[in-house]
Amino acid sequence: MQRQDIRNVAIIAHVDHGKTTLVDQMLKQSGTFRSNEVVEERVMDSNSLERERGITILSKNTAVSYNSVKINIIDTPGHADFGGEVERIMKMVDGVLLLVDAFEGPMPQTRFVLQKALKEGLTPIVVVNKIDRPEARAEEVIDEVLDLFIDLGANDDQLDFPVIYASARDGYAHVSLDEKGVNLAPLFEAILEYIPCPEGDAEEGLQLLISSIDYDKYIGRIGIGKIVRGKIAKGQTAVLAATDGNLVNVKISNLYDFQGLKRVELETATVGELVAVSGIADINIGDTICSVDEVEPLPFMKIDDPTISMNFMVSDSPFAGREGNFVTSRHLKDRLEREMLSNVAMRMEEISAESFKVLGRGELHLSILIETMRREGYEFAVSKPQVIIKKTEEGLMEPMEILYVETPEESASAVIEKIGQRKGEMLNMVPTGTGMMKLEFRVPARGLIGYRSEFLTDTKGYGTFHHLFDGYDHHRGDIRVRTRGSLIAFESGTAVSYGIYHAQERGKIFIHPGTEVYEGMIVGESSRLEDIAVNVCKRKQLTNIRSSGADDALKLVPPVIFSLEQALEFIADDELVEVTPKSIRLRKRILDKLIRERTQRRNQNQ
Numbered sequence: 001m002q003r004q005d006i007r008n009v010a011i012i013a014h015v016d017h018g019k020t021t022l023v024d025q026m027l028k029q030s031g032t033f034r035s036n037e038v039v040e041e042r043v044m045d046s047n048s049l050e051r052e053r054g055i056t057i058l059s060k061n062t063a064v065s066y067n068s069v070k071i072n073i074i075d076t077p078g079h080a081d082f083g084g085e086v087e088r089i090m091k092m093v094d095g096v097l098l099l100v101d102a103f104e105g106p107m108p109q110t111r112f113v114l115q116k117a118l119k120e121g122l123t124p125i126v127v128v129n130k131i132d133r134p135e136a137r138a139e140e141v142i143d144e145v146l147d148l149f150i151d152l153g154a155n156d157d158q159l160d161f162p163v164i165y166a167s168a169r170d171g172y173a174h175v176s177l178d179e180k181g182v183n184l185a186p187l188f189e190a191i192l193e194y195i196p197c198p199e200g201d202a203e204e205g206l207q208l209l210i211s212s213i214d215y216d217k218y219i220g221r222i223g224i225g226k227i228v229r230g231k232i233a234k235g236q237t238a239v240l241a242a243t244d245g246n247l248v249n250v251k252i253s254n255l256y257d258f259q260g261l262k263r264v265e266l267e268t269a270t271v272g273e274l275v276a277v278s279g280i281a282d283i284n285i286g287d288t289i290c291s292v293d294e295v296e297p298l299p300f301m302k303i304d305d306p307t308i309s310m311n312f313m314v315s316d317s318p319f320a321g322r323e324g325n326f327v328t329s330r331h332l333k334d335r336l337e338r339e340m341l342s343n344v345a346m347r348m349e350e351i352s353a354e355s356f357k358v359l360g361r362g363e364l365h366l367s368i369l370i371e372t373m374r375r376e377g378y379e380f381a382v383s384k385p386q387v388i389i390k391k392t393e394e395g396l397m398e399p400m401e402i403l404y405v406e407t408p409e410e411s412a413s414a415v416i417e418k419i420g421q422r423k424g425e426m427l428n429m430v431p432t433g434t435g436m437m438k439l440e441f442r443v444p445a446r447g448l449i450g451y452r453s454e455f456l457t458d459t460k461g462y463g464t465f466h467h468l469f470d471g472y473d474h475h476r477g478d479i480r481v482r483t484r485g486s487l488i489a490f491e492s493g494t495a496v497s498y499g500i501y502h503a504q505e506r507g508k509i510f511i512h513p514g515t516e517v518y519e520g521m522i523v524g525e526s527s528r529l530e531d532i533a534v535n536v537c538k539r540k541q542l543t544n545i546r547s548s549g550a551d552d553a554l555k556l557v558p559p560v561i562f563s564l565e566q567a568l569e570f571i572a573d574d575e576l577v578e579v580t581p582k583s584i585r586l587r588k589r590i591l592d593k594l595i596r597e598r599t600q601r602r603n604q605n606q
Contacts, residue, residue, distance in 0.1 A: 003272035010074040013099035014107035022168035030064035063258040095123040095195035102136035108466040198272025205294025206230035213342040223283040241297035243286040253279025306359035307399040311383040313355040318518040323580040324379025387446040396475035399445040407463040414458040422447030423476040450569040485531040487524030489517040493537035503534040520591025
C-alpha cells in the first residue's frame, strides 16, 4: 500500500545555511498561519539556547499541507556534535532536502549529515539556498555537490538528484537559474514528485518505531515515531518491544498528529504517518510498539559512539548551595538519567555516589547540556573534557578528527605551526583567490580541546574551522596544550582594586573588584608555566601620612570574562569549572594550597 497523500522529509545542511528559515517560509506559504497572525523568525528554534546561539540543537517535527498532500517536515541540527539528533530521525523519513549555500558550497557538516542519509537509502533533493547573494556561484556549487555524492558512494538513483534554487529569506524557489522566483511552489512540487510515498501493509500487525521522545508535565512521556505497518487507535492495547528485548503490555492513552506547530488529537492513524503517543511511562527511543498478536520489533539505526567524556560532580566549594535550587547528588543523578532517555548520542557512568562520567560527541554537545542544566537551577562542578581512549591488541587507540580551516593567508603559517604542535598532519592546502586559505588536517581529537580561542587570536578573529570524527588511530603521544599556569586566590574574601592591581602584573585577571573569592579559586591566567598564588583581597595599609600621588586612581586592565565553552577549554586536568544558575567560576580541584603542593610533589616523584 502506498500513501499518495503523505510525504515524510528531513531538511539537512551545514550550520547557518538556512534550514530553519526555509521551514519558516514553508509554514507561512502553505497557509499554516492566519494572515494576521504574528510569527517570530526561526519559529522552529523554540529552545531559548537555539535562539540565542542561532543554531538548531534538537530535531523537531512540523507538517504542512500542499495540494491536499500532507508534508511532514523534520528540521535537523547542522552541527556534527548533535549528530545523534540526525541519526535517530533517519528511520522516520523517506527523503531529504539537502540545503547548500550558493556561495560556500558543501561544507564539512554537510558531508556528515549527507553520509547518514545516503547510507539509509533516502532520496535527496538538492536545494541551493541564498541564490540572491551577490557572490553566488550556483553552477560551481552543484559540481561540488556531485563530487561529494560520488565521494560518499551514492547509488545511481541518488546521483540523479533534482536541483532547486531558492532564497529562503525572501521565500522563493525556481528550477532554473534563468527563471525569476515568485514563491516556494517549485519546491513543494519537487517534494511531491521526487520524495517517495511511504509504503506498508495497513492490514497487518502494528509496527510503530519510536525515534523521538517529548515530555509534557501533565501527561508525561510522549513517544514520536513513524507507523511502518498496520494501524493504531486511541485506547488500543499493544505491546512495547524495548531495545533490551523486554516485552511489556501497554495501552495507548492518547494519539496525536502534527499540524503546523501543534499536536492535534487523533482517533486512528495508519501506515506512513508520523504520530505521537502518550500513556507509556517507560517508552524510549528505539522501542517498537507492536500489535498484541504480531510482535515483531524493528531494528533501530546504529548511533555512533561518543568520543569525549567529562565528569559531573556535586560542588564542594565554600560557596556551594548559595545560588542553585538543585545541589545534591540525587538531583544531579536524576537529571542526567532523564537526559540519557532522550539524548541517544550521550552515555552516563556512575563513578561514585557524588560523581558521574558523561560521554558525548564533542565539547559543544556536553556544554549545551551543562548550560541547560544551570538554567534549570542546578549547581554542580565539571572536569576538563577528556577524549575516550580505547585499549586494543594493537595498542592504545584515540579518536581522530578531520579539521577544515579557512584562514587569512597571512595567518596560515601560524595555524599550521600550532596544529603541528598538537600532532596534526596537513592533508590539503588550497588558496581561495579572495585572500583566504583553505587548509585540511587530520588531528587527534584531544589536540583540538582548548584550541578555538588560540585559533581566533592567531587569525585575528577572521578564521573559521569545523571538524568531523574520522575514526580511531594509534595514540600520538603527549600533547602540551596549556602553556600558561593559573593565578589562584590566596585567601577567601572580597576582591578589591588594590589587590587586583598588584596581581595583574603577574598575568591576565578574570574577575572584577567586588567579586567574592575563596582559597583555591582561579582568578586569572599566569604569565608563566607554573601556577601563582595571589592575594586579590589585599587592601592598602592606611596611614596618617599623605604622599604625592597617593590618591591617584589605580589603573586596572579590563578582566577577561569567559563563556562556558571558553572556561571548559581553559582548565587543566587538576582544575574544575563550578557551574551555578548565576555564576561560572574556575577553581582548583584541591582548594588548600599546602595539600595541593604536597599532592603535586607526590605525583612528580611517582
